[in-house]
Amino acid sequence: MTQTIRVDIVSAEAEIFSGDATMVVATGELGELGITPRHAPLITRLKPGHVDVLLDGGERQQFWVSGGILEVQPQVVTVLADSAARAADLDEASAQRAKQEAETALANRTDAMEIAEAQAKLAEAMTQLQALERLRKNLKH
Amino acid sequence: MASGREIKTKIKSTQNMRKVTRALEMVSAAKIRRAQDLMKASRPYARSMRKVIAHVAQASTDFSHPFLTQRDNVARVGFIVVSTDRGLCGGLNSNLFRRLLPAIVEWQKQGVQVDVVAVGQKAVAFFRRLKGVNLIGSVTHLGEKPRLEQLVGVIKVMMDAYTSNGLDRVFLAYNDFVNTMTQKPTIDALLPLPLVATEMEAHQAAGESAYAGVKLEASHDWDYIYEPDAQTVLEHVLGRYIESVVYQAALENLASEHAARMVAMKSASDNANKVIGELTLVYNKARQAAITQEISEIVGGAAAV
Numbered sequence: 001m002t003q004t005i006r007v008d009i010v011s012a013e014a015e016i017f018s019g020d021a022t023m024v025v026a027t028g029e030l031g032e033l034g035i036t037p038r039h040a041p042l043i044t045r046l047k048p049g050h051v052d053v054l055l056d057g058g059e060r061q062q063f064w065v066s067g068g069i070l071e072v073q074p075q076v077v078t079v080l081a082d083s084a085a086r087a088a089d090l091d092e093a094s095a096q097r098a099k100q101e102a103e104t105a106l107a108n109r110t111d112a113m114e115i116a117e118a119q120a121k122l123a124e125a126m127t128q129l130q131a132l133e134r135l136r137k138n139l140k141h
Numbered sequence: 142m143a144s145g146r147e148i149k150t151k152i153k154s155t156q157n158m159r160k161v162t163r164a165l166e167m168v169s170a171a172k173i174r175r176a177q178d179l180m181k182a183s184r185p186y187a188r189s190m191r192k193v194i195a196h197v198a199q200a201s202t203d204f205s206h207p208f209l210t211q212r213d214n215v216a217r218v219g220f221i222v223v224s225t226d227r228g229l230c231g232g233l234n235s236n237l238f239r240r241l242l243p244a245i246v247e248w249q250k251q252g253v254q255v256d257v258v259a260v261g262q263k264a265v266a267f268f269r270r271l272k273g274v275n276l277i278g279s280v281t282h283l284g285e286k287p288r289l290e291q292l293v294g295v296i297k298v299m300m301d302a303y304t305s306n307g308l309d310r311v312f313l314a315y316n317d318f319v320n321t322m323t324q325k326p327t328i329d330a331l332l333p334l335p336l337v338a339t340e341m342e343a344h345q346a347a348g349e350s351a352y353a354g355v356k357l358e359a360s361h362d363w364d365y366i367y368e369p370d371a372q373t374v375l376e377h378v379l380g381r382y383i384e385s386v387v388y389q390a391a392l393e394n395l396a397s398e399h400a401a402r403m404v405a406m407k408s409a410s411d412n413a414n415k416v417i418g419e420l421t422l423v424y425n426k427a428r429q430a431a432i433t434q435e436i437s438e439i440v441g442g443a444a445a446v
Contacts, residue, residue, distance in 0.1 A: 010186045012289045012385045013179075030368045043193065044368035045377055069378055071193055071365075078189045080381070083289045094294030095301065098258070098278035105265045105279055 005037040007053055009063055009079040016063060016081065017053065024077050025052040026070055033070070035077050042072040051079055145431065148424040152417055159413035165229065166406035169399040172285060173321065176396035179286065180318065183389055190382040194334075197365070197375045206372075207304055208379045211333050215309040217254040219277075219299050220245070221331065223315035223390050224264035225398040226282055231405035233316055233324060233397060234263040240326040241314050249273060256308060258295045260391060277302065287395065289388045296384050303332050315390040316397035322404065324397035331386065334379070 004020040024035040027049035033042075046068045053061045068081040198209055222241065224234050245255050259265045259279040268276045278298035283291055302308045311332035317325040367374050 008185065008189070010189060012183050012186045012381075012388050014182045015185050028368055040366055041363055042366040042368065043197070043374050045374065069193070069374070069381070071189070080186060080189055080193075080378075082381070091293055091297050094290070095278070095297035096294070098280055098294035098298050101281070102259070102265075102276045102279040105259075105269055106276060108269075 002056065003037040004056055005035065005039070006076045007079070008076065009051065009053075009065075009081060011068075011081040011083040013083045017061065019053075019055070021053045021055055021077075023054040024079075025050075025054075026079065027051075028070060035070075035072055038074050039072050039077075041074070042070075044070050046070050046079070046081075051081075145424060145427050148420055148427060152420045152424065155413050155417050155420065159410055159417070162406045162409040162413060166403055166410060169403040169406065173396060173399040173403060175285070176392065176399055177318075180389070180392045180396055183385065183392060187382070187385045187389055190378060190385060193378055194375070194382055197371060197378065206375055206379060208332055208334055208383070212309045215248075215251075215253055217256060217308050218248050219256045219258065219302060219308040219311040220328075221258045221295065221299055221311065221313045221387060221390075222260065222264040222268070223313070223387075223394045224259070224261035224267070225394065226262040227398075228263070229405065230398050230402040233401040234267075236324075237314060237316055237326040238264075238267055241328065244312075244328060245271075245274065256302065258299050260292070260295060261394075283391060283395070285395075287388070287391050289384060292387055292391060293384065296387050300332075300380070300383065308332075313387060313390055315394045316401075318393045318396040318400065321400045324401055329390075331383065334382075 002022055004022055005024070007017065007019060007021045007024055008015075009017040022036070024033075026033050026035070027047045028044040029047060030044070033044070035042075046065055048066045049064070051063045051065055053063070055061060063079075063081075065079065065081040068079060071078040071080065198206075220241065222237070224237065228234075248255050254275070255273070256275045256277050257264075257268050258277060259268050260281075261283070262281045265276070265279045265281060268274055278295045280291060280295045299308070299311055303311055310330065312328050313331040314326070314328045317327040319325050365371075
């Protein structure tokens with residue numbers, strides 16, 4: 001029986017793969033890595049690319065990750081995959097969006113106040129109209 | 142029979158209301174399972190992350206990351222508040238805000254400025270009205286299957302404020318899903334990451350909820366090979382870890398929302414049933430009274446003749 005190593009590929013949103021393999025091939029930040037059982041403990045960032053898992057029977061499973069972290073321990077390989085394409089400028093854009101949303105929410109407060117004010121005025125006008133109506137009826141009699 | 146007709150319309154409208162509350166109840170009951178599955182699916186990631194951080198933080202003591210060092214002087218604190226987008230979920234949001242408010246007031250009494258990032262419509266609406274609190278970021282409409290991407294923005298706002306020395310502490314407030322009947326409003330320290338000394342504590346805290354604490358290993362005799370180096374890797378891992386914790390909180394809150402709505406709508410349906418029963422009784426009584434009166438009138442009329 002060939003030696004195997006346990007492989008877990010997880011992202012923040014789902015567990016993608018879990019099983020035993022004879023080798024794992026991934027693209028680390030400093031180059032391709034082939035991890036076989038009893039590899040020395042290692043931790044690296046992953047580049048966007050394939051993670052190939054060679055199963056015991058010789059079958060090969062491919063996963064695409066858009067980045068993440070690869071952690072290797074003698075008996076376990078853990079791939080912490082990013083759940084989506086990530087880049088500094090993309091993150092920056094979404095941060096800006098979050099700020100903007102808060103600002104519009106705050107800006108809408110004045111809108112809400114205006115609405116309340118308008119409603120108050122409307123109510124006032126309504127009562128005036130009603131009073132006039134009543135007055136007119138009384139005059140008719 | 143005027144009052145009879147009135148009662149009848151009331152019964153009808155209550156029945157319609159019961160239809161709505163029943164539908165909401167069933168929808169939530171169906172969604173709660175999916176939310177729980179999502180919650181479970183994201184746990185292994187956080188667990189692995191926690192292990193890595195604990196190890197790296199211990200192994201490389203020659204530098205300290207701002208996320209891991211406590212600051213003594215607190216001038217500004219931040220809260221990430223996770224709420225629901227929609228109402229009709231009982232006291233879920235108000236319980237959370239009620240728990241949160243004293244904490245905020247406490248900080249303000251000490252002259253500490255409070256910044257808030259709101260997740261969900263209800264939190265946005267609440268903090269918009271609250272004076273003395275800065276709303277610095279918000280995200281709404283996460284939907285039934287929140288993605289991490291949607292939360293990246295608000296998290297970055299907080300982390301940037303923290304690293305650029307604006308904020309000294311960051312807390313995370315959300316409803317912890319205990320079970321269908323119980324949701325616990327929770328405030329956790331997010332930054333700096335609380336380091337827990339014993340495995341027991343860490344296990345307790347980290348086992349089920351989104352709690353951010355990292356367990357410190359007593360000692361170890363090996364270290365990773367770092368590519369490219371420990372600092373870069375730790376920075377990367379910490380960033381991702383914070384994100385996953387907030388994401389987990391959002392999922393907990395989602396499951397809590399459905400659970401709370403299910404319970405609230407169930408009791409609403411029950412109440413509607415009760416009201417319908419009472420109204421039907423009143424209606425029948427009124428009808429009986431009308432008939433009796435009619436008969437006695439006829440009989441009285443006949444006797445007079």
